[in-house]
Amino acid sequence: MARQLFELCGTDPARVFSPFCWRSRMALAHKGLEFESLPWRFTETARLAFAKHDKVPVLVDGDAVVVESFDIARHLDTAYPAAPSLMHDAPKAYRFIGAWTDTVLHGGIAGLLVSDIPALLDEADRAYFIANREKRYGRTLAEVTAGREDRLPAFRASLLPLRHALRGRDFLGGAAPDYGDYTVFGGFMWARTVSRFELLAADDPVYAWRERMLDLFGGMARRTPS
Numbered sequence: 001m002a003r004q005l006f007e008l009c010g011t012d013p014a015r016v017f018s019p020f021c022w023r024s025r026m027a028l029a030h031k032g033l034e035f036e037s038l039p040w041r042f043t044e045t046a047r048l049a050f051a052k053h054d055k056v057p058v059l060v061d062g063d064a065v066v067v068e069s070f071d072i073a074r075h076l077d078t079a080y081p082a083a084p085s086l087m088h089d090a091p092k093a094y095r096f097i098g099a100w101t102d103t104v105l106h107g108g109i110a111g112l113l114v115s116d117i118p119a120l121l122d123e124a125d126r127a128y129f130i131a132n133r134e135k136r137y138g139r140t141l142a143e144v145t146a147g148r149e150d151r152l153p154a155f156r157a158s159l160l161p162l163r164h165a166l167r168g169r170d171f172l173g174g175a176a177p178d179y180g181d182y183t184v185f186g187g188f189m190w191a192r193t194v195s196r197f198e199l200l201a202a203d204d205p206v207y208a209w210r211e212r213m214l215d216l217f218g219g220m221a222r223r224t225p226s
């Protein structure tokens with residue numbers, strides 16, 4: 001069976017925009033593994049029933065069906081030990097990077113961009129997304145992102161741990177990227193694919209790191225519609 005990755009998109013199947021799917025996409029490229037991208041929309045949960053899951057990414061790798069981006073990365077390191085490893089150190093450290101990304105980074109990005117997402121979705125997904133997220137926030141999406149220009153400095157300040165971790169090295173992984181880089185980068189790819197709103201100042205070391213990440217694997221991320 002071919003290797004397949006279910007990935008979130010809107011009306012354009014090439015514009016894959018889920019931060020979690022980007023983690024898996026970069027992880028597969030890091031391992032040098034080819035895969036077929038299966039575009040998936042929010043309202044297509046029935047298509048994931050075989051995986052007993054309702055979120056993407058979902059990886060089908062031969063007989064293995066793997067859900068949760070972190071478990072997909074671990075599966076790839078276990079199943080393909082000869083390819084460059086994604087997690088050289090204790091998985092716990094990568095879990096912390098994931099927890100910081102899911103909460104501080106994604107929370108900050110969503111507060112600046114979430115109202116830009118519905119325009120990318122078809123009618124059914126748009127209705128689902130707006131109702132689901134407005135319930136989560138307890139206010140309209142326009143209210144969530146209102147005054148975003150004013151809140152940008154606070155978002156940039158929240159990236160201080162990332163700036164510190166990148167001091168003296170090109171990637172969080174050191175001289176070369178690893179799963180920590182892909183985890184954080186997923187958030188920036190989410191922002192890049194759904195919105196024109198620029199999160200980073202050009203003189204920010206995080207900006208230079210993001211440029212390096214965009215160039216990886218022949219510019220795979222840079223080429224994605226954004």
Ligand SMILES: N[C@@H](CCC(=O)N[C@@H](CS)C(=O)NCC(=O)O)C(=O)O
Pocket residue numbers: 008018019020021042054055056057067068069070
């Ligand atoms: N912890 C999961 C999170 C996956 C996740 O939340 N995926 C989102 C796409 S960004 C999703 O499928 N959402 C479905 C929905 O909101 O209904 C992982 O790391 O894979």
